[in-house]
Amino acid sequence: MSRLLQALLVSLSMVLSAAAAASQQEPQAPQVQVTPKVLAKGLHYPWSMAELPEGGWLVTERPGNLVYLNPQGQRMHIPLDLPDLYATAQAGLFEVLLTPDFEQSRELVLSYSCGTEQANNTCVVKAKLSPPNAAGYALSALQNIFTALPKKEGAAHFGARMTWLGDGSLLVALGDGFVYREQAQNLQNHLGKIVRIRRDGKVPEDNPFTHTQAPEVYSYGHRNVQGLVFDAERNKVWQHEHGPKGGDEINDIVKGGNYGWPMTTFGKDYTGALVSPYNDLPGVKAPLYQWTPSLAPAGLALYQGDLLVSHLAGKRLQRLRLVDGKWHLVAEYLVAQQQRLRAVMVAKDGRVLVLTDSTEGELWSLDLDIQQ
Amino acid sequence: MARIMIAFALAVIGAAIVATVIQTQFNLAALVALSVPIDLTVRMHAISHDLLHFGPIIALIFIPTFAIAFMVAYWLSVKLKVAERWWFILAGGVGLAVAFTLIDSLAPMPTLIAANRTLLGFILMSSCGAFGGWIFDRLWHPRPQELLEELP
Numbered sequence: 001m002s003r004l005l006q007a008l009l010v011s012l013s014m015v016l017s018a019a020a021a022a023s024q025q026e027p028q029a030p031q032v033q034v035t036p037k038v039l040a041k042g043l044h045y046p047w048s049m050a051e052l053p054e055g056g057w058l059v060t061e062r063p064g065n066l067v068y069l070n071p072q073g074q075r076m077h078i079p080l081d082l083p084d085l086y087a088t089a090q091a092g093l094f095e096v097l098l099t100p101d102f103e104q105s106r107e108l109v110l111s112y113s114c115g116t117e118q119a120n121n122t123c124v125v126k127a128k129l130s131p132p133n134a135a136g137y138a139l140s141a142l143q144n145i146f147t148a149l150p151k152k153e154g155a156a157h158f159g160a161r162m163t164w165l166g167d168g169s170l171l172v173a174l175g176d177g178f179v180y181r182e183q184a185q186n187l188q189n190h191l192g193k194i195v196r197i198r199r200d201g202k203v204p205e206d207n208p209f210t211h212t213q214a215p216e217v218y219s220y221g222h223r224n225v226q227g228l229v230f231d232a233e234r235n236k237v238w239q240h241e242h243g244p245k246g247g248d249e250i251n252d253i254v255k256g257g258n259y260g261w262p263m264t265t266f267g268k269d270y271t272g273a274l275v276s277p278y279n280d281l282p283g284v285k286a287p288l289y290q291w292t293p294s295l296a297p298a299g300l301a302l303y304q305g306d307l308l309v310s311h312l313a314g315k316r317l318q319r320l321r322l323v324d325g326k327w328h329l330v331a332e333y334l335v336a337q338q339q340r341l342r343a344v345m346v347a348k349d350g351r352v353l354v355l356t357d358s359t360e361g362e363l364w365s366l367d368l369d370i371q372q
Numbered sequence: 373m374a375r376i377m378i379a380f381a382l383a384v385i386g387a388a389i390v391a392t393v394i395q396t397q398f399n400l401a402a403l404v405a406l407s408v409p410i411d412l413t414v415r416m417h418a419i420s421h422d423l424l425h426f427g428p429i430i431a432l433i434f435i436p437t438f439a440i441a442f443m444v445a446y447w448l449s450v451k452l453k454v455a456e457r458w459w460f461i462l463a464g465g466v467g468l469a470v471a472f473t474l475i476d477s478l479a480p481m482p483t484l485i486a487a488n489r490t491l492l493g494f495i496l497m498s499s500c501g502a503f504g505g506w507i508f509d510r511l512w513h514p515r516p517q518e519l520l521e522e523l524p
Contacts, residue, residue: 089480154482179482179489185406263408271485272425273395274418276403277410 029318029329036335036354036364040073043361048095048161048299048343049353053103054132059355059363060110062092068137069363076136084114084123086155091120094160099199100168106131107199109145111160111172119151121190122158122174126199145170145201146216148190152177159194161228161300166235169196169204171218171253173225173239181262181275184221188213192222192261194239194253208256221259221284227300227309228253234322238307240300243267244275246292250307250320250327251285260284266292289320289327299343303352303368306330310341310354317341317354317366333368379511383438387464387504388431389423394496395430396422398487430485433471438504441467445505457509464505469498 045062052058056070058078064087068076085093091113099107106129114123124146130138157175164170176184176192184192187209195216196207203215227240237253247267251259264278266287280286291297295314300307307320307327317333342357347365354364396419400410410418445463449456472494475484487493514522 156480156482181486182402182406263403263406268425269399269486270481271429273392273422273486274399274425275486276399276408277414277418277421278408281408 029332031332031334032368034317034333034335034366034368036362036366038073038362039353039365040069040075040363041360042075043067043355043363044359045092045357046342046355046361046363047093048097049345049355049363050096050098050108051345051347052098057353057363058096058098058108058129060093060096061361062094063087064093064112066093066096066110066139073363078129078137078139080110080139081142082110082112082114082125086113086115086117086120088117089155091155091158094122094158095162097162097164100164109162109170111162113155113158113160114147115151117155118153120153120155121148121151121177122160122172123147124162124170124172124197126201143201145199146172146195146197148172148174148195149214150189150191152180152191154179157224159222159225161225163228163230163237165196165230165237166232169198171196171228171230171237173222173228173241175224176222176261178224181223184223184261185258185263187217187220190214190216192220193217194219194222194225194228218255219253219257219259221257221261221263223261223265226296226298229300229302229307231302233305238300238302240297240309242296243290243292243294245270245272246294248291248294248297249287250289250309251287254285257285258283259287266290267294288325289329298357299341299345299355301344301346301352303346308344308346308352310344312340312342312357315340317344317352319368331368333366335364335366375514376512379508380438380442382511383464383504383508384431384434386507387434387438387500388427390503391430391434391497391500392422392427393419394500395426395485395487395493398490398493402486433475434468434501434504437467437471437501438464438508441501441505442508445509457506460505460509461502462505463501464508465498465502468501468504469494471501472498 047060047062050058059067064085066078066080094111097109111124126143126145127139128141156178159174161173173194180191196218209217224242229238239253240250244267247265262275264281264284269275296312297309298312299310309318315338319331320327321330339356343355345353352366356362441463445459449459483489
Protein backbone atom coordinates (compact mmCIF):
# COMPACT_ATOMS: atom_id res chain seq x y z
CA MET A 1 0.00 0.00 0.00
CA SER A 2 2.84 2.39 0.92
CA ARG A 3 4.49 1.61 -2.43
CA LEU A 4 1.28 2.53 -4.19
CA LEU A 5 1.02 5.80 -2.27
CA GLN A 6 4.67 6.60 -2.96
CA ALA A 7 4.22 5.95 -6.66
CA LEU A 8 1.09 8.10 -6.68
CA LEU A 9 2.87 11.02 -4.99
CA VAL A 10 5.87 10.80 -7.34
CA SER A 11 3.48 10.68 -10.28
CA LEU A 12 1.57 13.72 -9.05
CA SER A 13 4.77 15.75 -8.80
CA MET A 14 5.81 14.57 -12.29
CA VAL A 15 2.46 15.60 -13.70
CA LEU A 16 2.64 19.02 -12.06
CA SER A 17 6.19 19.68 -13.30
CA ALA A 18 5.23 18.52 -16.80
CA ALA A 19 2.28 20.93 -16.76
CA ALA A 20 4.58 23.77 -15.69
CA ALA A 21 7.02 22.95 -18.51
CA ALA A 22 4.20 22.79 -21.05
CA SER A 23 3.03 26.24 -20.03
CA GLN A 24 6.32 27.77 -21.22
CA GLN A 25 5.69 29.50 -24.53
CA GLU A 26 7.58 28.59 -27.68
CA PRO A 27 9.21 31.47 -29.55
CA GLN A 28 6.67 33.24 -31.74
CA ALA A 29 7.05 33.25 -35.52
CA PRO A 30 6.71 36.59 -37.31
CA GLN A 31 3.08 37.43 -37.89
CA VAL A 32 2.21 39.02 -41.19
CA GLN A 33 -1.10 40.72 -41.90
CA VAL A 34 -2.32 39.95 -45.41
CA THR A 35 -5.29 41.28 -47.31
CA PRO A 36 -7.02 38.59 -49.35
CA LYS A 37 -8.32 39.18 -52.82
CA VAL A 38 -11.72 37.50 -52.93
CA LEU A 39 -11.98 35.46 -56.13
CA ALA A 40 -15.34 33.82 -55.40
CA LYS A 41 -18.07 33.95 -52.75
CA GLY A 42 -21.11 31.90 -51.80
CA LEU A 43 -19.42 28.51 -51.54
CA HIS A 44 -21.19 26.15 -49.15
CA TYR A 45 -18.55 24.49 -46.97
CA PRO A 46 -15.97 24.23 -49.75
CA TRP A 47 -13.48 21.42 -49.05
CA SER A 48 -10.94 21.28 -51.85
CA MET A 49 -10.04 22.78 -55.20
CA ALA A 50 -8.19 21.85 -58.36
CA GLU A 51 -6.95 24.20 -61.04
CA LEU A 52 -7.99 23.34 -64.59
CA PRO A 53 -5.44 23.74 -67.36
CA GLU A 54 -7.94 25.74 -69.43
CA GLY A 55 -8.42 28.16 -66.51
CA GLY A 56 -10.71 28.28 -63.51
CA TRP A 57 -11.08 25.83 -60.67
CA LEU A 58 -13.07 22.80 -59.69
CA VAL A 59 -14.28 23.13 -56.10
CA THR A 60 -16.00 20.51 -53.95
CA GLU A 61 -18.64 21.55 -51.43
CA ARG A 62 -19.00 19.13 -48.54
CA PRO A 63 -22.79 18.69 -48.84
CA GLY A 64 -22.13 17.04 -52.21
CA ASN A 65 -21.71 19.67 -54.92
CA LEU A 66 -18.98 19.88 -57.50
CA VAL A 67 -18.73 23.36 -58.95
CA TYR A 68 -16.65 25.05 -61.59
CA LEU A 69 -15.44 28.56 -60.85
CA ASN A 70 -14.32 30.47 -63.89
CA PRO A 71 -11.39 32.88 -63.58
CA GLN A 72 -13.90 35.68 -62.87
CA GLY A 73 -15.26 33.70 -59.91
CA GLN A 74 -18.62 32.84 -61.45
CA ARG A 75 -19.85 29.41 -60.43
CA MET A 76 -21.30 26.70 -62.56
CA HIS A 77 -22.78 23.50 -61.17
CA ILE A 78 -21.38 20.20 -62.47
CA PRO A 79 -23.89 17.34 -62.10
CA LEU A 80 -22.41 14.64 -59.86
CA ASP A 81 -24.24 11.40 -59.25
CA LEU A 82 -22.98 9.67 -56.10
CA PRO A 83 -25.94 7.54 -54.95
CA ASP A 84 -24.17 6.37 -51.81
CA LEU A 85 -22.97 9.83 -50.71
CA TYR A 86 -23.34 10.25 -46.96
CA ALA A 87 -23.30 13.95 -46.11
CA THR A 88 -23.73 15.21 -42.57
CA ALA A 89 -21.46 16.73 -39.87
CA GLN A 90 -17.89 15.94 -41.03
CA ALA A 91 -19.14 13.62 -43.77
CA GLY A 92 -19.73 14.53 -47.40
CA LEU A 93 -17.87 15.27 -50.61
CA PHE A 94 -14.18 15.83 -49.95
CA GLU A 95 -11.26 16.13 -52.34
CA VAL A 96 -11.13 16.61 -56.08
CA LEU A 97 -7.76 15.77 -57.61
CA LEU A 98 -6.81 15.83 -61.27
CA THR A 99 -4.79 12.92 -62.62
CA PRO A 100 -1.17 13.70 -63.52
CA ASP A 101 -2.02 13.35 -67.23
CA PHE A 102 -5.30 15.25 -66.97
CA GLU A 103 -4.61 17.35 -70.06
CA GLN A 104 -4.71 14.20 -72.17
CA SER A 105 -7.02 11.90 -70.20
CA ARG A 106 -9.40 14.47 -68.59
CA GLU A 107 -9.61 12.04 -65.66
CA LEU A 108 -9.93 13.06 -62.03
CA VAL A 109 -10.57 11.38 -58.69
CA LEU A 110 -13.02 12.37 -55.98
CA SER A 111 -13.10 11.26 -52.35
CA TYR A 112 -16.30 11.25 -50.33
CA SER A 113 -17.99 9.52 -47.44
CA CYS A 114 -20.18 6.68 -48.63
CA GLY A 115 -22.85 4.65 -46.88
CA THR A 116 -25.28 5.42 -44.10
CA GLU A 117 -25.12 6.74 -40.55
CA GLN A 118 -24.78 3.18 -39.25
CA ALA A 119 -22.35 1.92 -41.92
CA ASN A 120 -20.07 4.33 -43.74
CA ASN A 121 -16.48 5.06 -44.64
CA THR A 122 -14.39 6.86 -47.26
CA CYS A 123 -14.79 6.05 -50.95
CA VAL A 124 -12.88 7.20 -54.01
CA VAL A 125 -14.26 7.39 -57.54
CA LYS A 126 -12.55 8.08 -60.81
CA ALA A 127 -14.41 10.10 -63.45
CA LYS A 128 -13.87 11.84 -66.74
CA LEU A 129 -14.48 15.57 -67.10
CA SER A 130 -15.77 16.75 -70.44
CA PRO A 131 -13.93 19.49 -72.27
CA PRO A 132 -15.54 22.89 -71.66
CA ASN A 133 -18.52 23.67 -73.83
CA ALA A 134 -21.41 26.10 -73.88
CA ALA A 135 -23.34 24.02 -71.34
CA GLY A 136 -20.40 23.96 -68.95
CA TYR A 137 -18.83 20.72 -67.81
CA ALA A 138 -20.08 17.18 -67.38
CA LEU A 139 -18.69 14.13 -65.62
CA SER A 140 -18.82 10.69 -67.14
CA ALA A 141 -17.47 7.17 -66.62
CA LEU A 142 -17.74 7.32 -62.82
CA GLN A 143 -16.02 4.28 -61.39
CA ASN A 144 -15.37 3.36 -57.77
CA ILE A 145 -11.68 2.64 -57.28
CA PHE A 146 -11.54 2.36 -53.50
CA THR A 147 -13.83 1.79 -50.52
CA ALA A 148 -12.33 1.94 -47.04
CA LEU A 149 -13.34 -0.97 -44.84
CA PRO A 150 -14.87 -1.82 -42.49
CA LYS A 151 -17.99 0.28 -42.73
CA LYS A 152 -18.35 2.01 -39.37
CA GLU A 153 -20.83 4.10 -37.46
CA GLY A 154 -20.80 7.88 -37.06
CA ALA A 155 -19.85 10.90 -39.11
CA ALA A 156 -16.35 11.70 -37.90
CA HIS A 157 -12.73 11.33 -39.04
CA PHE A 158 -12.77 10.37 -42.71
CA GLY A 159 -9.39 11.77 -43.71
CA ALA A 160 -9.90 11.82 -47.51
CA ARG A 161 -6.95 13.95 -48.65
CA MET A 162 -5.15 12.46 -51.66
CA THR A 163 -1.93 12.91 -53.60
CA TRP A 164 -0.23 11.25 -56.59
CA LEU A 165 3.18 9.72 -56.11
CA GLY A 166 5.92 9.99 -58.73
CA ASP A 167 5.17 6.46 -60.01
CA GLY A 168 1.56 7.38 -60.80
CA SER A 169 0.03 5.57 -57.83
CA LEU A 170 -2.45 7.35 -55.59
CA LEU A 171 -2.19 7.86 -51.85
CA VAL A 172 -5.51 8.21 -50.04
CA ALA A 173 -5.37 9.35 -46.42
CA LEU A 174 -8.04 8.05 -44.07
CA GLY A 175 -9.27 8.63 -40.53
CA ASP A 176 -9.84 6.44 -37.50
CA GLY A 177 -13.60 7.08 -37.29
CA PHE A 178 -13.02 8.73 -33.87
CA VAL A 179 -14.43 5.97 -31.68
CA TYR A 180 -12.28 3.26 -33.28
CA ARG A 181 -8.90 4.76 -32.49
CA GLU A 182 -7.19 1.49 -31.55
CA GLN A 183 -8.01 0.19 -35.04
CA ALA A 184 -5.40 2.60 -36.41
CA GLN A 185 -2.88 -0.06 -35.28
CA ASN A 186 -4.76 -2.95 -36.88
CA LEU A 187 -3.24 -3.77 -40.25
CA GLN A 188 -6.27 -5.83 -41.25
CA ASN A 189 -8.45 -2.78 -42.02
CA HIS A 190 -8.27 0.77 -43.38
CA LEU A 191 -9.18 2.77 -40.27
CA GLY A 192 -6.44 5.28 -39.42
CA LYS A 193 -4.33 4.40 -42.47
CA ILE A 194 -2.90 5.93 -45.60
CA VAL A 195 -3.54 3.60 -48.52
CA ARG A 196 -1.81 3.36 -51.87
CA ILE A 197 -3.65 2.19 -54.96
CA ARG A 198 -3.20 2.31 -58.67
CA ARG A 199 -5.30 4.59 -60.76
CA ASP A 200 -7.59 1.69 -61.65
CA GLY A 201 -8.01 0.78 -57.99
CA LYS A 202 -5.70 -2.22 -58.06
CA VAL A 203 -3.13 -2.80 -55.33
CA PRO A 204 0.51 -2.09 -56.25
CA GLU A 205 2.60 -5.23 -55.81
CA ASP A 206 5.23 -3.38 -53.80
CA ASN A 207 2.81 -2.20 -51.10
CA PRO A 208 4.20 -3.07 -47.66
CA PHE A 209 1.34 -5.19 -46.31
CA THR A 210 0.06 -7.15 -49.29
CA HIS A 211 -0.22 -10.26 -47.10
CA THR A 212 -3.01 -8.73 -44.98
CA GLN A 213 -6.74 -8.31 -45.50
CA ALA A 214 -6.04 -4.64 -46.25
CA PRO A 215 -3.26 -4.84 -48.87
CA GLU A 216 -3.81 -1.20 -49.83
CA VAL A 217 -2.29 0.00 -46.53
CA TYR A 218 0.83 2.14 -47.04
CA SER A 219 1.27 3.57 -43.53
CA TYR A 220 -0.69 3.32 -40.29
CA GLY A 221 -1.24 4.79 -36.84
CA HIS A 222 -2.98 7.94 -38.10
CA ARG A 223 -5.85 9.76 -36.42
CA ASN A 224 -7.43 12.02 -39.02
CA VAL A 225 -5.24 13.05 -41.92
CA GLN A 226 -6.18 16.46 -43.32
CA GLY A 227 -3.14 17.33 -45.41
CA LEU A 228 -1.12 15.21 -47.85
CA VAL A 229 1.35 16.31 -50.49
CA PHE A 230 4.04 14.62 -52.57
CA ASP A 231 7.26 16.64 -52.69
CA ALA A 232 8.78 15.51 -56.01
CA GLU A 233 11.94 17.58 -55.50
CA ARG A 234 12.79 15.84 -52.22
CA ASN A 235 10.97 12.59 -53.10
CA LYS A 236 9.04 12.84 -49.83
CA VAL A 237 5.43 12.63 -48.77
CA TRP A 238 4.47 15.26 -46.21
CA GLN A 239 1.32 14.81 -44.23
CA HIS A 240 -0.47 16.48 -41.36
CA GLU A 241 -3.15 15.05 -39.12
CA HIS A 242 -5.36 16.19 -36.31
CA GLY A 243 -4.49 15.23 -32.77
CA PRO A 244 -7.26 15.33 -30.16
CA LYS A 245 -6.77 18.28 -27.75
CA GLY A 246 -3.24 19.15 -28.86
CA GLY A 247 -0.89 16.94 -30.77
CA ASP A 248 -1.66 17.91 -34.36
CA GLU A 249 1.31 16.59 -36.34
CA ILE A 250 3.37 16.97 -39.48
CA ASN A 251 4.85 13.65 -40.57
CA ASP A 252 7.26 12.36 -43.17
CA ILE A 253 5.31 9.43 -44.59
CA VAL A 254 7.35 6.36 -45.48
CA LYS A 255 6.17 3.02 -46.80
CA GLY A 256 5.16 0.73 -43.91
CA GLY A 257 5.65 3.42 -41.28
CA ASN A 258 3.77 3.38 -37.98
CA TYR A 259 2.87 6.90 -36.88
CA GLY A 260 1.80 5.86 -33.43
CA TRP A 261 -1.82 6.80 -32.89
CA PRO A 262 -3.13 6.06 -30.27
CA MET A 263 -0.02 4.52 -28.65
CA THR A 264 1.87 7.80 -28.86
CA THR A 265 0.55 11.34 -29.04
CA PHE A 266 1.34 14.83 -27.81
CA GLY A 267 -2.40 15.44 -27.40
CA LYS A 268 -4.85 14.69 -24.63
CA ASP A 269 -8.42 13.53 -24.92
CA TYR A 270 -11.07 16.27 -25.11
CA THR A 271 -11.98 15.50 -21.50
CA GLY A 272 -8.40 16.16 -20.38
CA ALA A 273 -7.69 12.44 -19.92
CA LEU A 274 -4.51 10.83 -21.19
CA VAL A 275 -4.90 8.98 -24.46
CA SER A 276 -1.44 7.57 -23.97
CA PRO A 277 1.33 8.28 -21.47
CA TYR A 278 3.86 8.20 -24.32
CA ASN A 279 4.98 10.84 -26.85
CA ASP A 280 7.37 8.40 -28.41
CA LEU A 281 7.96 4.65 -28.49
CA PRO A 282 10.45 2.41 -30.28
CA GLY A 283 9.26 1.56 -33.79
CA VAL A 284 7.01 4.59 -34.00
CA LYS A 285 7.77 7.46 -36.39
CA ALA A 286 7.89 10.69 -34.43
CA PRO A 287 6.29 13.80 -35.94
CA LEU A 288 8.58 16.39 -37.52
CA TYR A 289 6.44 19.15 -36.06
CA GLN A 290 3.50 19.21 -33.67
CA TRP A 291 0.94 21.78 -32.64
CA THR A 292 -0.12 21.94 -29.00
CA PRO A 293 -2.59 23.49 -28.49
CA SER A 294 -4.26 22.33 -31.67
CA LEU A 295 -4.87 24.69 -34.57
CA ALA A 296 -6.75 22.01 -36.57
CA PRO A 297 -4.70 22.06 -39.78
CA ALA A 298 -6.74 21.41 -42.93
CA GLY A 299 -4.94 21.74 -46.21
CA LEU A 300 -1.31 21.50 -47.15
CA ALA A 301 0.68 22.86 -50.07
CA LEU A 302 4.29 23.17 -51.14
CA TYR A 303 5.41 26.75 -51.73
CA GLN A 304 8.97 27.56 -52.77
CA GLY A 305 10.23 24.50 -50.88
CA ASP A 306 8.28 25.45 -47.74
CA LEU A 307 5.00 24.03 -46.50
CA LEU A 308 1.88 26.14 -46.29
CA VAL A 309 -0.68 24.92 -43.77
CA SER A 310 -4.17 26.38 -43.51
CA HIS A 311 -5.94 26.04 -40.18
CA LEU A 312 -9.58 25.68 -39.19
CA ALA A 313 -9.56 26.51 -35.47
CA GLY A 314 -6.34 28.52 -35.83
CA LYS A 315 -7.90 30.70 -38.58
CA ARG A 316 -4.52 31.45 -40.12
CA LEU A 317 -2.06 30.29 -42.73
CA GLN A 318 1.33 29.11 -41.53
CA ARG A 319 4.56 28.69 -43.42
CA LEU A 320 7.07 26.08 -42.29
CA ARG A 321 10.61 25.49 -43.48
CA LEU A 322 12.62 22.28 -43.39
CA VAL A 323 15.83 22.77 -41.42
CA ASP A 324 18.02 19.83 -40.41
CA GLY A 325 15.22 17.35 -41.00
CA LYS A 326 12.61 19.17 -38.90
CA TRP A 327 9.92 21.61 -39.94
CA HIS A 328 10.11 25.01 -38.31
CA LEU A 329 7.48 27.71 -38.27
CA VAL A 330 8.82 30.76 -40.12
CA ALA A 331 5.72 32.90 -40.63
CA GLU A 332 2.05 33.20 -39.81
CA TYR A 333 -0.27 34.97 -42.21
CA LEU A 334 -3.28 36.55 -40.58
CA VAL A 335 -6.31 38.10 -42.22
CA ALA A 336 -8.29 40.83 -40.52
CA GLN A 337 -11.64 39.11 -41.12
CA GLN A 338 -10.58 35.85 -39.49
CA GLN A 339 -12.11 32.77 -41.07
CA ARG A 340 -11.67 29.04 -40.68
CA LEU A 341 -9.38 27.99 -43.53
CA ARG A 342 -10.16 24.62 -45.11
CA ALA A 343 -7.70 24.27 -47.97
CA VAL A 344 -4.67 25.88 -49.54
CA MET A 345 -3.10 25.41 -52.95
CA VAL A 346 -0.48 27.12 -55.06
CA ALA A 347 -1.71 27.99 -58.54
CA LYS A 348 0.38 27.53 -61.64
CA ASP A 349 0.99 31.28 -61.76
CA GLY A 350 2.38 31.18 -58.21
CA ARG A 351 -0.63 32.66 -56.44
CA VAL A 352 -1.56 31.17 -53.09
CA LEU A 353 -5.24 30.23 -53.04
CA VAL A 354 -7.22 29.51 -49.90
CA LEU A 355 -10.75 28.22 -49.28
CA THR A 356 -12.58 29.43 -46.20
CA ASP A 357 -14.85 27.06 -44.30
CA SER A 358 -18.41 28.25 -43.72
CA THR A 359 -21.89 28.27 -45.19
CA GLU A 360 -20.72 31.32 -47.17
CA GLY A 361 -17.25 30.13 -47.98
CA GLU A 362 -14.90 32.11 -50.18
CA LEU A 363 -11.96 31.51 -52.46
CA TRP A 364 -9.12 33.88 -51.66
CA SER A 365 -5.90 34.76 -53.35
CA LEU A 366 -3.18 35.78 -50.89
CA ASP A 367 -0.02 37.68 -51.68
CA LEU A 368 2.78 36.20 -49.60
CA ASP A 369 5.47 38.03 -51.49
CA ILE A 370 7.41 38.88 -48.40
CA GLN A 371 10.97 37.68 -48.03
CA GLN A 372 11.39 35.36 -45.10
CA MET B 373 -28.28 23.01 4.76
CA ALA B 374 -24.52 22.97 5.33
CA ARG B 375 -24.69 19.24 5.90
CA ILE B 376 -26.53 18.74 2.62
CA MET B 377 -23.95 20.86 0.77
CA ILE B 378 -21.05 18.92 2.28
CA ALA B 379 -22.75 15.61 1.54
CA PHE B 380 -23.34 16.71 -2.05
CA ALA B 381 -19.72 17.84 -2.47
CA LEU B 382 -18.40 14.57 -1.06
CA ALA B 383 -20.73 12.60 -3.33
CA VAL B 384 -19.43 14.49 -6.38
CA ILE B 385 -15.79 14.18 -5.35
CA GLY B 386 -16.04 10.52 -4.38
CA ALA B 387 -17.85 9.56 -7.57
CA ALA B 388 -15.47 11.65 -9.69
CA ILE B 389 -12.42 9.92 -8.22
CA VAL B 390 -13.85 6.46 -8.83
CA ALA B 391 -15.00 7.39 -12.34
CA THR B 392 -11.56 8.79 -13.15
CA VAL B 393 -9.75 5.69 -12.00
CA ILE B 394 -12.15 3.48 -13.97
CA GLN B 395 -11.80 5.43 -17.20
CA THR B 396 -8.00 5.49 -16.86
CA GLN B 397 -7.98 1.70 -16.55
CA PHE B 398 -10.05 1.38 -19.73
CA ASN B 399 -7.65 3.63 -21.64
CA LEU B 400 -4.61 1.77 -20.35
CA ALA B 401 -6.18 -1.61 -21.05
CA ALA B 402 -6.66 -0.59 -24.67
CA LEU B 403 -2.97 0.36 -24.86
CA VAL B 404 -1.86 -2.87 -23.19
CA ALA B 405 -3.85 -4.75 -25.83
CA LEU B 406 -1.64 -2.96 -28.39
CA SER B 407 1.45 -4.21 -26.50
CA VAL B 408 2.27 -0.78 -25.08
CA PRO B 409 4.33 -1.25 -21.90
CA ILE B 410 2.35 -0.04 -18.86
CA ASP B 411 4.14 -0.71 -15.57
CA LEU B 412 3.01 0.41 -12.11
CA THR B 413 4.79 3.77 -12.32
CA VAL B 414 3.24 4.57 -15.69
CA ARG B 415 -0.18 3.48 -14.41
CA MET B 416 0.13 5.70 -11.34
CA HIS B 417 1.31 8.57 -13.52
CA ALA B 418 -1.74 8.13 -15.74
CA ILE B 419 -4.10 8.02 -12.75
CA SER B 420 -2.48 11.13 -11.26
CA HIS B 421 -2.70 12.97 -14.55
CA ASP B 422 -6.33 12.05 -15.03
CA LEU B 423 -7.28 12.91 -11.43
CA LEU B 424 -5.92 16.40 -12.05
CA HIS B 425 -7.20 16.92 -15.58
CA PHE B 426 -10.13 14.57 -16.19
CA GLY B 427 -11.45 14.59 -12.60
CA PRO B 428 -12.61 18.24 -12.63
CA ILE B 429 -14.33 17.75 -16.01
CA ILE B 430 -16.26 14.68 -14.90
CA ALA B 431 -17.13 16.48 -11.64
CA LEU B 432 -18.68 19.26 -13.71
CA ILE B 433 -20.88 16.64 -15.39
CA PHE B 434 -21.79 15.10 -12.02
CA ILE B 435 -22.90 18.35 -10.33
CA PRO B 436 -26.03 19.11 -12.39
CA THR B 437 -26.73 15.40 -12.87
CA PHE B 438 -26.69 14.67 -9.15
CA ALA B 439 -28.63 17.84 -8.34
CA ILE B 440 -31.52 16.72 -10.52
CA ALA B 441 -31.22 13.00 -9.72
CA PHE B 442 -31.12 13.48 -5.96
CA MET B 443 -34.15 15.78 -5.98
CA VAL B 444 -36.06 13.13 -7.90
CA ALA B 445 -34.83 10.46 -5.46
CA TYR B 446 -35.91 12.54 -2.47
CA TRP B 447 -39.35 13.15 -3.98
CA LEU B 448 -39.79 9.43 -4.69
CA SER B 449 -38.63 8.38 -1.23
CA VAL B 450 -41.02 10.82 0.44
CA LYS B 451 -43.88 9.88 -1.86
CA LEU B 452 -43.40 6.14 -1.51
CA LYS B 453 -42.04 6.25 2.04
CA VAL B 454 -39.74 3.27 1.42
CA ALA B 455 -36.17 2.45 0.56
CA GLU B 456 -34.75 5.97 0.56
CA ARG B 457 -31.16 4.84 0.03
CA TRP B 458 -32.04 2.71 -2.96
CA TRP B 459 -33.81 5.60 -4.63
CA PHE B 460 -30.67 7.73 -4.33
CA ILE B 461 -28.48 4.91 -5.63
CA LEU B 462 -30.82 4.27 -8.55
CA ALA B 463 -31.26 7.97 -9.33
CA GLY B 464 -27.50 8.56 -9.35
CA GLY B 465 -26.84 5.64 -11.69
CA VAL B 466 -29.73 6.27 -14.05
CA GLY B 467 -29.08 10.01 -13.97
CA LEU B 468 -25.49 9.54 -15.06
CA ALA B 469 -26.42 7.09 -17.80
CA VAL B 470 -28.92 9.64 -19.13
CA ALA B 471 -26.38 12.45 -18.82
CA PHE B 472 -23.71 10.52 -20.76
CA THR B 473 -26.22 9.65 -23.47
CA LEU B 474 -27.41 13.26 -23.69
CA ILE B 475 -23.85 14.62 -23.87
CA ASP B 476 -22.87 12.17 -26.61
CA SER B 477 -25.93 13.13 -28.63
CA LEU B 478 -25.12 16.84 -28.33
CA ALA B 479 -21.31 16.90 -28.40
CA PRO B 480 -19.56 17.15 -31.78
CA MET B 481 -17.65 13.93 -31.11
CA PRO B 482 -19.54 10.60 -31.11
CA THR B 483 -18.38 9.64 -27.59
CA LEU B 484 -16.97 12.24 -25.22
CA ILE B 485 -15.53 9.81 -22.68
CA ALA B 486 -13.42 7.06 -24.22
CA ALA B 487 -14.39 4.49 -21.58
CA ASN B 488 -18.03 4.87 -22.63
CA ARG B 489 -17.27 3.41 -26.06
CA THR B 490 -17.99 -0.08 -24.75
CA LEU B 491 -21.12 -1.31 -22.95
CA LEU B 492 -19.06 -2.49 -19.98
CA GLY B 493 -17.36 0.90 -19.74
CA PHE B 494 -20.68 2.71 -20.00
CA ILE B 495 -22.22 0.57 -17.24
CA LEU B 496 -19.22 0.97 -14.95
CA MET B 497 -18.98 4.72 -15.52
CA SER B 498 -22.73 5.11 -14.95
CA SER B 499 -22.47 3.06 -11.77
CA CYS B 500 -20.28 5.83 -10.35
CA GLY B 501 -23.52 7.80 -10.18
CA ALA B 502 -24.98 5.06 -8.00
CA PHE B 503 -21.90 5.32 -5.78
CA GLY B 504 -22.43 9.07 -5.54
CA GLY B 505 -26.05 8.48 -4.60
CA TRP B 506 -25.00 6.10 -1.86
CA ILE B 507 -22.48 8.61 -0.44
CA PHE B 508 -25.03 11.42 -0.47
CA ASP B 509 -27.76 9.42 1.20
CA ARG B 510 -25.30 8.12 3.77
CA LEU B 511 -24.29 11.67 4.74
CA TRP B 512 -27.01 14.19 3.96
CA HIS B 513 -29.07 13.77 7.14
CA PRO B 514 -28.22 12.41 10.59
CA ARG B 515 -28.99 8.74 11.13
CA PRO B 516 -31.21 7.86 14.09
CA GLN B 517 -28.13 6.51 15.89
CA GLU B 518 -26.36 9.87 15.50
CA LEU B 519 -29.41 11.71 16.84
CA LEU B 520 -29.54 9.42 19.85
CA GLU B 521 -25.87 10.06 20.56
CA GLU B 522 -26.53 13.81 20.60
CA LEU B 523 -29.13 13.47 23.39
CA PRO B 524 -27.87 14.52 26.83
